[in-house]
Amino acid sequence: MAKLVLTFNGAVLDQHFIDKESISVGRGSDCDIVIRDPVLSREHVRIVSIGEDHIAEDLQSKNGTLLNGKPLTRQILQNRDVLKLGTHLLAYVNTRMAADIDLERTMLIQAVPRGTVPAEGPPVVAVPAMRPPKARLPEGQVTVEACPAGKHAVGACIRLERVVATFGTPGEQLVLLTRRPPGYFVTHVEGARQPYVNGKPLAASAQLLRDGDLIDAAGYRLAFRLVSAVPG
Amino acid sequence: MCYILRHSSFLLFRLRILEDNSYRLEVVSLSDIGRVRAQNEDAVAADGEFGIAAVADGIGGHRSGEIASRMAADIVLDRLRSRVRKFRDGVRQPMPLQFAEQIVGEANRAIHASAARHPEREGMGTTLALALFHGQRVALLHVGDSRIYRLRDACLQALTRDDSLLSDQLELGLIAAEDSRGSHNRHLVTQALGIAETVSVRLNEESVRTGDVFLLCTDGLSDLVEAADIQLIIDSLKTNLSLAAGQLVQLANDNGGYDNISVVLVRVHEAGVQPVRRNWFARLLARLASPGGGR
Numbered sequence: 001m002a003k004l005v006l007t008f009n010g011a012v013l014d015q016h017f018i019d020k021e022s023i024s025v026g027r028g029s030d031c032d033i034v035i036r037d038p039v040l041s042r043e044h045v046r047i048v049s050i051g052e053d054h055i056a057e058d059l060q061s062k063n064g065t066l067l068n069g070k071p072l073t074r075q076i077l078q079n080r081d082v083l084k085l086g087t088h089l090l091a092y093v094n095t096r097m098a099a100d101i102d103l104e105r106t107m108l109i110q111a112v113p114r115g116t117v118p119a120e121g122p123p124v125v126a127v128p129a130m131r132p133p134k135a136r137l138p139e140g141q142v143t144v145e146a147c148p149a150g151k152h153a154v155g156a157c158i159r160l161e162r163v164v165a166t167f168g169t170p171g172e173q174l175v176l177l178t179r180r181p182p183g184y185f186v187t188h189v190e191g192a193r194q195p196y197v198n199g200k201p202l203a204a205s206a207q208l209l210r211d212g213d214l215i216d217a218a219g220y221r222l223a224f225r226l227v228s229a230v231p232g
Numbered sequence: 233m234c235y236i237l238r239h240s241s242f243l244l245f246r247l248r249i250l251e252d253n254s255y256r257l258e259v260v261s262l263s264d265i266g267r268v269r270a271q272n273e274d275a276v277a278a279d280g281e282f283g284i285a286a287v288a289d290g291i292g293g294h295r296s297g298e299i300a301s302r303m304a305a306d307i308v309l310d311r312l313r314s315r316v317r318k319f320r321d322g323v324r325q326p327m328p329l330q331f332a333e334q335i336v337g338e339a340n341r342a343i344h345a346s347a348a349r350h351p352e353r354e355g356m357g358t359t360l361a362l363a364l365f366h367g368q369r370v371a372l373l374h375v376g377d378s379r380i381y382r383l384r385d386a387c388l389q390a391l392t393r394d395d396s397l398l399s400d401q402l403e404l405g406l407i408a409a410e411d412s413r414g415s416h417n418r419h420l421v422t423q424a425l426g427i428a429e430t431v432s433v434r435l436n437e438e439s440v441r442t443g444d445v446f447l448l449c450t451d452g453l454s455d456l457v458e459a460a461d462i463q464l465i466i467d468s469l470k471t472n473l474s475l476a477a478g479q480l481v482q483l484a485n486d487n488g489g490y491d492n493i494s495v496v497l498v499r500v501h502e503a504g505v506q507p508v509r510r511n512w513f514a515r516l517l518a519r520l521a522s523p524g525g526g527r
Contacts, residue, residue: 048406051397052416055407076407076414106291106377106451106491108357108427109397109420129458130413163461163483166468174471178479180486189472 002054002077002094004047006033008087018054023047025090026059037086039063044085047077051109054092056083139227140184140209142177146221160184168218175217177209181230184209191218255440256503257283257365260473261496264481266452267489273297274450274494275305275358282316283365284309285496287378289450291424292356300343300358300426307339308362319366329371329437332364336373336425336433343426357424361392361448363498365440372436376421379454381462382438383445383470388463391438395423418455445470446498449480452491456484466497473497 004023006014016023016033025033028042035044041061048055057074058065065072066084083090141159144152148169152158158165160179166189168174173191177184185206188194194201195217197209209215211226259280265272273290275298288304290297312335319325326334339360347353359376372380377394393399397420401407407415425431445466453462461483469476477495484493 050401050406050417051420053401053407074407074411076411076416078414106289106297106359106419106421108291108355108424109417109422128409128413130418130455162464164465164468164479170468170471176469176475176479178482180482187475189469189475 002092004033005091005093006035007089007091013088018047018049021049025085026061033090035085035088037088039086045072045083045090053077054094056081056092061085136230137179137181138183138229140179140225141227142215142222142224144220145214145223146219148219151220167220167222173218175215175220178206182208183229184224184226186215186217188217193217255365255368255442256280256501258473258499258501259285259496260477261285261287261494262474262477262481263287263494264452264485264489264492266492267485269492271295271298272492273301274452274492275301276494276496277305277309278496278498279309279313280498282313283370284312284316284363285365285446285448285498286360286362287448287450287494287496288361288425289359289376289378289452289492289494290356291358291421292353294352296347296353296356297358299346299353300356303343303346304339304358304360304425307342308335308360311335311338312364316364316366328364328366329373329435332362332371332373333433333435336360336362336375337431340425340431341429344429347426355427357426359395359421359450360425363446363448365498365500368440370438370440370446372438374434375423375425375431377419377454378448378450381447381449381459383447383463383466384441384443386463386467388447388459388466390459391436392434394421395434396421419451440500442500442502444500445473446500448496448498450492450494452489452493453480453484453495456487456490456493470499473499 002018004016005012024031024043024046026042026044027040043059044061045065046057046059054077056072056077058072067075068082077092079094081092141157144154144156160177163179165177166174174189175195176187176189185208186195187206188202195215197207197213197215209224213224215222257280259278261276261278263272263274263276275288277286286305286308288301290301292300315331325331347356359378361374361378361380363380364371372391374392377396380391382389382391397417398412398415402409402412423432465479466476477497480495481493
């Protein structure tokens with residue numbers, strides 16, 4: 001279970017388990033967590049629980065709240081987040097989140113009560129992907145040494161910043177360069193001719209590129225440079 | 233054209249249907265266990281000829297999630313085929329969106345009944361995203377957080393809204409879209425097939441155009457791959473759909489592969505144009521145009 005740990009000058013004053021839907025924090029004696037600090041508002045911050053999330057909300061307090069050093073309006077708390085209210089610190093600890101994987105299972109839960117939802121025609125909101133993955137990617141580029149007329153300028157340097165890059169004409173001749181944690185790979189997409197690397201046909205469906213490799217494919221000649229590999 | 237050849241025996245009834253059946257569908261599906269899970273609890277079903285595409289993501293312990301998602305995919309594919317056949321033969325039928333909804337309801341009851349009969353399957357359920365292509369339109373049905381996207385004019389658009397706590401939170405304005413990346417609620421669905429005797433299915437109909445590519449996927453993809461990257465991969469590789477599907481799955485795995493990953497891609501071609509032939513011709517042209525070839 002998640003808990004909030006209240007500290008002052010490094011000394012733990014109180015621990016509070018998040019065991020209900022809304023927990024109020026402030027100077028007022030009717031708050032769930034009372035902090036005797038004159039700069040706090042009577043009701044300063046609220047922690048709201050929804051499903052597995054705990055959301056911290058500044059209740060438009062007079063002197064504000066910092067979450068990990070940044071002004072807070074409303075934010076989902078992450079394990080070890082620290083809220084600063086006046087001179088006191090409130091740390092959020094959630095051991096369940098440490099076991100991240102368990103939360104990845106699809107589970108069924110009661111919906112947020114429907115009453116407050118606009119009845120008809122809300123725009124489709126797609127939940128974006130998770131926090132950017134920790135995977136670090138290499139950096140590379142190709143220099144166009146030859147290409148079909150009008151496609152690129154000869155001598156142009158193209159940085160391979162996206163996860164995939166294609167060269168050629170879809171439906172005819174196309175080659176794919178993929179940016180992945182282990183490095184860049186070249187793959188034949190379509191067309192009668194397999195791509196060549198350093199004068200040899202591809203050895204596998206996806207071949208790892210090395211710094212200095214010359215790729216001949218889809219009417220292009222591309223010189224590959226690995227600017228920085230990923231350590232480890 | 234190949235359509236007529238294959239079904240010439242029903243030619244009489246078919247004439248009317250051929251008029252609106254102006255598309256040919258190219259369909260590819262791929263389901264991957266990911267890099268963390270011990271089992272694949274996703275299921276996919278696809279049939280280009282009948283215009284059916286579906287993905288399902290199972291819920292429940294003791295491998296029962298696997299059973300639920302498989303049941304959903306099989307029931308939907310099997311019963312839709314027979315209904316589409318009747319529909320095409322001109323037998324009086326409700327519209328595709330309606331009979332597809334009935335069939336999803338039947339799948340729900342079948343899974344629910346199976347869970348009631350087997351104690352170890354208690355609480356099993358599954359998400360479902362289903363697309364049924366008919367004429368110039370596609371019927372879209374979904375339950376849970378499996379999604380349907382459409383790529384049109386190089387632009388990817390989500391056509392479904394998740395039945396998930398996170399979507400509710402977003403819609404209610406409790407959290408901002410960027411902030412939802414840090415949410416722990418992303419796997420909590422508010423609707424699933426098989427959990428209760430009835431289920432509320434989200435229904436929608438969309439237009440279909442030549443060149444569109446539809447993507448159906450489970451959250452193992454949409455959670456781990458940014459929409460911008462999904463768009464780039466499908467748009468760049470739409471002429472080789474199985475490679476596109478493979479790249480999507482590979483990217484989800486490179487980004488952690490925390491969940492099973494399933495995708496179905498449907499590319500809409502004009503009927504009568506056989507891409508194999510066009511490719512062969514294009515290849516010949518390309519070869520003639522570049523003497524000396526790729527070397």
